[in-house]
Amino acid sequence: MRKYVLLRGFYSLVTLWLLVTIIFAMVRLTGDPVAMKGEIGADATYLERIKHDWGLDQPVYWQYTGFIGNLLKGDFGHSFEKSLPVRDIYFERLPNSLKLGFAAFVISLALGVPFGMLSALKVNTWWDNAGKMIALLGLSMPGFFVGLVLIIIFGVQLGWLPVLGKGSSAFVWSNPATWAPFWFRDWPHLAMPAFALGWYFSGAMLRITRSGMLDVLGSDYIKLVRLKGVPERMVVAKHALKNSLIPVLTFAGLNLLIMVNVAVVIEVIFNWPGVGQLLYDGLSNRDFPMVQGVVLMSGLMIVMLNFVIDVLYGYVDPRIRLSR
Amino acid sequence: MTRRTGIKELLALTAALALVAAAGEAAAQKGGQTPILSGPLVKLDIKEAQIETAKGKPKGTFRIAQHFALDPGWLDPLEHIFALTMQTYDYLVHDALIKPMPQGEATYSLAEHAELAADFRRAAFRLRPGLKFHDGQPLSTADVKWTYENYKGAHAKLFRDKLEHIQIIDDRTIVFHFKEPFLEFMDLYNGAVSGIGWIVPKHYYEKVGRDGFKAKPIGAGPYKFVSQQAGVQMDFEAWEEYWRRTPAAKTIVVKGIRDNAARLAGLQTGELDLAFGMTGKVLPQVMADKNLRWVPNFTSVWHLAFPGYNEPDSPFHDKRVRQAVSLAINREFLVRQETQGVGKVWGNWISPENRDALKGDGKDLPLPEHNIAKAKQVLAQTKSPNGFEFEWFVPFVPYFDMGERILTDLRAVGIRGKLQSLEGPAFRAKMGQGRKGFPGNRTIVQNIDPRPGGAKATIGVYAVCGSPASIVCEPQIEELWTKHEASKNLDERDRLNKAIQKILVEEYYMVPIYWNPFVHAIGPRVLPEGKGIERYYDTLHAPYPWPWEVWEVRADR
Numbered sequence: 001m002r003k004y005v006l007l008r009g010f011y012s013l014v015t016l017w018l019l020v021t022i023i024f025a026m027v028r029l030t031g032d033p034v035a036m037k038g039e040i041g042a043d044a045t046y047l048e049r050i051k052h053d054w055g056l057d058q059p060v061y062w063q064y065t066g067f068i069g070n071l072l073k074g075d076f077g078h079s080f081e082k083s084l085p086v087r088d089i090y091f092e093r094l095p096n097s098l099k100l101g102f103a104a105f106v107i108s109l110a111l112g113v114p115f116g117m118l119s120a121l122k123v124n125t126w127w128d129n130a131g132k133m134i135a136l137l138g139l140s141m142p143g144f145f146v147g148l149v150l151i152i153i154f155g156v157q158l159g160w161l162p163v164l165g166k167g168s169s170a171f172v173w174s175n176p177a178t179w180a181p182f183w184f185r186d187w188p189h190l191a192m193p194a195f196a197l198g199w200y201f202s203g204a205m206l207r208i209t210r211s212g213m214l215d216v217l218g219s220d221y222i223k224l225v226r227l228k229g230v231p232e233r234m235v236v237a238k239h240a241l242k243n244s245l246i247p248v249l250t251f252a253g254l255n256l257l258i259m260v261n262v263a264v265v266i267e268v269i270f271n272w273p274g275v276g277q278l279l280y281d282g283l284s285n286r287d288f289p290m291v292q293g294v295v296l297m298s299g300l301m302i303v304m305l306n307f308v309i310d311v312l313y314g315y316v317d318p319r320i321r322l323s324r
Numbered sequence: 325m326t327r328r329t330g331i332k333e334l335l336a337l338t339a340a341l342a343l344v345a346a347a348g349e350a351a352a353q354k355g356g357q358t359p360i361l362s363g364p365l366v367k368l369d370i371k372e373a374q375i376e377t378a379k380g381k382p383k384g385t386f387r388i389a390q391h392f393a394l395d396p397g398w399l400d401p402l403e404h405i406f407a408l409t410m411q412t413y414d415y416l417v418h419d420a421l422i423k424p425m426p427q428g429e430a431t432y433s434l435a436e437h438a439e440l441a442a443d444f445r446r447a448a449f450r451l452r453p454g455l456k457f458h459d460g461q462p463l464s465t466a467d468v469k470w471t472y473e474n475y476k477g478a479h480a481k482l483f484r485d486k487l488e489h490i491q492i493i494d495d496r497t498i499v500f501h502f503k504e505p506f507l508e509f510m511d512l513y514n515g516a517v518s519g520i521g522w523i524v525p526k527h528y529y530e531k532v533g534r535d536g537f538k539a540k541p542i543g544a545g546p547y548k549f550v551s552q553q554a555g556v557q558m559d560f561e562a563w564e565e566y567w568r569r570t571p572a573a574k575t576i577v578v579k580g581i582r583d584n585a586a587r588l589a590g591l592q593t594g595e596l597d598l599a600f601g602m603t604g605k606v607l608p609q610v611m612a613d614k615n616l617r618w619v620p621n622f623t624s625v626w627h628l629a630f631p632g633y634n635e636p637d638s639p640f641h642d643k644r645v646r647q648a649v650s651l652a653i654n655r656e657f658l659v660r661q662e663t664q665g666v667g668k669v670w671g672n673w674i675s676p677e678n679r680d681a682l683k684g685d686g687k688d689l690p691l692p693e694h695n696i697a698k699a700k701q702v703l704a705q706t707k708s709p710n711g712f713e714f715e716w717f718v719p720f721v722p723y724f725d726m727g728e729r730i731l732t733d734l735r736a737v738g739i740r741g742k743l744q745s746l747e748g749p750a751f752r753a754k755m756g757q758g759r760k761g762f763p764g765n766r767t768i769v770q771n772i773d774p775r776p777g778g779a780k781a782t783i784g785v786y787a788v789c790g791s792p793a794s795i796v797c798e799p800q801i802e803e804l805w806t807k808h809e810a811s812k813n814l815d816e817r818d819r820l821n822k823a824i825q826k827i828l829v830e831e832y833y834m835v836p837i838y839w840n841p842f843v844h845a846i847g848p849r850v851l852p853e854g855k856g857i858e859r860y861y862d863t864l865h866a867p868y869p870w871p872w873e874v875w876e877v878r879a880d881r
Contacts, residue, residue: 035753039406040773041785041793042756045481082554083397083538089554148585156592163589164581164596165557271581271590273556281393281555286749 004314012307019299020071023292024064032056033080033286054080067292076296077289081281086293090275094297095171095182097274100197100267101260103190107198108259109252111138112205113245119206120213120244121236131206138203147196147269154192161188164271193270197263201255208251212244253305261298357437360448360497366440368510371428373436376569382562384849384877386573389587391601393555394580399541400534404477404519408776408867414515415870416560416576418522418543421449421468423515425871426862430514433568434463434523434544444505447513451496457525458542458549458563465498470526472500477519479512507812516776516865546571546873556580562873571873591616591847597877600868602845607664610845617854619861619869620666620841624774625684626720627673628653628730628835629786629795631758632765639712639766644702645739646832649768650692651699652737653730659838662726666841672825673834674779677865680818681779682825684836689829692836699737711738714766721748727770730837741768758786758793769795772840776865780808780821787828796833842867851876 034056038047051057055066070077076086111134119131155163167186172178216222217240225239226232264276271277275294282290359365390409397403398410401418414420422438425431432438437450455463469490475483486506491499502509513521523544529537541549546568547560558578562571579596581587584606590596592613602610602618610618628649633640640646659667670676671684671691682688703711717734719727727743734741746754754761755771762769775781788805789797801824808820828834846857860869869875 031749031753033749035749035756037405038756039478039775040752040755041791042406042478043481044792046478049476049480078535079554081393081397082395083400083403084535084554092553151586151589156589159593162595163593164579164586170553268583269586271556271579271583271586273553277393278555284748285393 001314005311008307008310008314012303015303016296016299019303020068020292020296021064023295024067027286027288027291028060030283030286033288036081036285054078071296076293079282079287079290081285081287081290086289089278089290090293090297091173093273093275093278096166096272097260097263097267097276099166099171099183099190100193100263100272100274101256103194104198104201104259104263105252105256107194108201108205108255111198111202113209113248115202116206116209116248117213117236117241117244119210120217123214131210135203135206135210138199138201138206140203141199142265143196143200143263144265144269146199147192147266150192150196151269161192163192165189166272193263193266193272196269197259197266201259205248205252205255209244209248212247213240216240216244250309253309254302257298257301257305261294261301357450359439360437360450360493360499361439361441361446364442366442366444368438368440369428369430370422370438370510371425371431373425373432373568374427375567380570382564382571382574383879384573385575385577385880386850386872386875386877387577387579387590387595387597389579389581389590389596389599391584391587391599392580392582394552394558394578396538396552396554399549399558400538401519401522401524402471402475402477402529403534404475404522406478408774410519411515412578412868412870412872413558414519414522414545416545416547416872417541417549418524418545420515420521420523421451422510422513422521424863424865426859426864429516429864430510433515438510440510444507444509445502446499447502447506447509448497448499451498452567453496455544455567456565457528457544459525459528461525461527462495463523463525463544464495465492466495467523467526468498470529471522471524472520474524474529475518475520479518479520482508482512483518483520505812511777546871547576550575566873569873572876573872576872576875588845591845594847594849597847597849598869598875599845600842602843603663603841607666607843610843611664615848617846617850617857619844619846619858621844621861621867621869622668622675622677623840623842623867624675624677624772625670625673625839626726626770626772626837628837629769629771629833631762631767631769631795633833634797635765637765639706639708639714640768641765642706643831644706645708646835648699648703648706648737649734649739650832650835651695651702652733652739653692653835653837654694654733655692655838656694658726658729661729662723663838663841663843666843667838670836670839672829673836674782674825675774676839677774678776678779678782680821682822682829684829684839688822689826696736703737703739708738711740714739714741714768715764716744716762716767717741717770718744718746718751718754718762718767719770720772721746721751723770730770741766756793758791758795759797770837774840774842774867778821779825780817783821783824783828787824787833796828798827798831798833801827844869849878851878 034047034050037050055063079086079089082089115131115134119128122128151163154161167189169182169185170178171182222235222240225235262276263274264280267274267277268280278290279294282294398413399417401414404410419434421433421435422430423433434451434455435449436452439448457463469492472490486502488501488503491501512518515521525542528542546563546566548563550559550561552558560576562574564570587599588606588609591599610616630640630646632638655669659665659669669691671689672682674681676683717727717731724745731741731743773782785791785793787796787801788794789802804820804824808817811817850857860875863870
């Protein structure tokens with residue numbers, strides 16, 4: 001088992017190294033970021049100074065070694081566009097993304113799982129058709145559309161909910177007194193972006209829950225339980241649900257990471273100050289360090305999640321670790 | 325769209341200076357000030373500051389939406405970029421010795437007196453008494469000197485190269501000595517064009533460093549910086565000890581909101597009070613909303629240019645082809661479609677906000693004509709009587725709809741091309757390379773450039789052979805430009821400048837379209853009600869409505 005864990009850890013590190021190397025190269029293919037700061041017709045000295053300040057006058061291999069060296073020290077570099085350390089900006093934004101991501105995650109589960117179950121239990125009935133319709137709408141109506149509709153109805157027309165930003169609560173890492181209020185305040189600000197983000201994922205969640213539930217309900221052991229005369233409610237709650245949720249939870253975990261890290265469109269529409277908007281700004285402005293930092297952190301989360309899943313799989317199913 | 329400034333070429337000498345060499349002492353004493361410099365002086369046209377008596381306590385929160393992500397770097401004048409957007413923050417947190425105000429394009433601010441030697445080799449300022457930074461520390465000439473010496477932003481090299489030394493006479497009096505005549509000094513030092521005149525506190529900057537200053541700057545402006553979420557929001561609080569007046573709004577919150585629809589929704593829900601960049605598709609909704617007001621805020625002129633036109637095999641080499649392009653464009657229609665009729669068809673490609681620009685309303689230059697028959701007739705006399713295919717029509721990002729409309733107009737006379745939609749940085753990078761940025765010689769570029777610094781500035785970037793962004797390179801213009809640069813006679817410079825503008829338009833090297841409104845929308849909490857808000861837009865050449873200390877909003881509930 002130890003060898004297996006070490007091997008998975010090594011693979012994770014290689015994956016991360018590949019990720020940072022690829023993103024380092026890719027952002028540099030997008031063009032010259034100095035063009036963003038220097039005006040058309042700006043004097044060459046001014047542009048050279050910016051280039052020098054940003055380290056872009058160095059050979060690429062030197063930039064790369066500097067980048068990797070700094071990463072090992074936990075330094076993601078200075079944002080070209082925001083003129084501050086990427087790490088500081090990222091960790092200032094991360095709690096906002098976690099708050100939005102978790103809220104959307106809960107909404108996607110709250111909508112997807114019960115409707116998926118209902119759909120499976122009442123297969124080929126009106127309930128099932130309604131579930132399929134919800135799934136279809138969830139998957140086919142993009143978040144930005146749902147977001148804009150919500151803004152028009154609940155923000156502009158009814159005036160019930162604020163449409164911009166996250167509210168006044170702030171999460172300050174160095175001040176524990178801010179942590180709890182951050183999570184439990186400003187829910188009106190969170191409601192629409194979380195729903196718009198969660199809505200999209202709820203469709204997929206519904207489909208997976210439904211198919212998982214149908215598989216389990218058709219399995220031999222469920223038939224046996226039913227033959228033994230166990231009440232249907234117990235069959236579903238105790239025997240079918242638990243087993244059908246295994247793929248749902250794996251999928252939900254990945255969804256959560258996506259919601260936290262790349263809710264770009266929703267964050268832009270609602271002006272939610274999360275990491276998705278950071279990535280968007282970084283890409284729009286050729287802010288190499290910002291893009292590298294955000295992608296690295298997102299990648300790190302996904303690699304870590306996969307690592308944990310791999311280790312757990314290896315733990316619960318010895319055949320997996322032996323076969324690798 | 326941002327308004328941007330340019331390099332040294334862009335500086336109109338006459339901007340703040342009505343120039344008459346006069347007896348120095350007499351001129352200085354006339355203003356009730358003891359003279360600083362000896363010898364003849366330039367008579368400067370710098371307006372007196374309007375110091376307003378206390379108007380009660382600041383009240384209310386004024387919420388502004390910038391149309392892109394906020395950059396903490398904008399809070400540091402030492403690294404002033406060319407973007408005029410940055411001056412929104414200069415006017416909030418910092419203060420300059422002289423700066424554009426409603427009273428004049430150059431208005432005394434931290435300085436109460438300025439002198440410029442007639443040989444342009446010395447400039448002197450006297451600061452107001454009792455100036456302070458937000459932390460209570462005095463603002464003195466040591467800070468002015470330190471700011472100059474540590475300035476790294478736009479035009480820094482020019483300032484450094486020209487400087488011989490800085491002489492501090494006392495805490496309030498400072499003299500800049502230049503190695504050679506520095507004709508543009510007062511224009512450049514004015515807060516409109518660079519960051520060097522916005523004074524940074526030496527003691528604080530040295531203590532907290534570059535990053536620390538950007539994270540939490542202090543200055544001598546009307547608003548104290550409170551906090552920021554980098555890229556998203558900055559909060560400022562009224563500084564009641566500001567020398568000119570007590571700021572009217574207690575708190576100013578600036579949010580970076582890229583999405584037009586989100587800015588509009590924010591105004592409609594009352595979460596915002598002022599939103600920039602409300603032109604285009606959201607403008608009809610702004611106009612239709614009874615609770616909102618809007619200000620046209622004219623900036624610069626849309627125009628077409630033809631990179632590579634001067635190569636003989638380019639179809640645009642023939643003046644008549646360029647003329648046909650101009651005749652084919654239905655400008656009135658474009659104005660209606662793009663700006664709800666707010667824009668103005670204009671006959672010069674340089675904004676009339678520049679004092680030295682020829683007026684394109686028929687006064688100096690004729691209004692461009694829309695005449696399809698004439699366009700066809702002119703085209704019929706060229707090598708391509710039935711029209712031709714060109715390679716790309718490249719519109720300023722993101723005005724692709726407008727590009728499509730112009731392409732449709734051109735198609736009507738047989739000039740056919742494809743639209744090239746670039747992303748913003750790519751477009752700017754291409755424009756920055758001038759003619760070299762557009763391979764081949766069959767391209768039309770649709771551009772707008774609201775840079776301040778006078779018409780000279782814009783000509784110096786696009787229409788002079790030596791500029792890296794040059795699109796027009798003509799011996800006739802070059803000759804006039806060389807004379808212009810060599811001349812120390814401001815009347816002659818003005819004449820040459822205008823002669824160049826005339827050639828550029830009459831030869832169709834630049835084809836003007838319309839004068840663009842960069843509409844700002846204003847919510848109901850802003851006082852006064854009704855049209856009175858237009859007074860906030862009195863500062864000349866300001867794409868944003870500064871100064872901020874005059875903006876009034878209703879008290880928070």
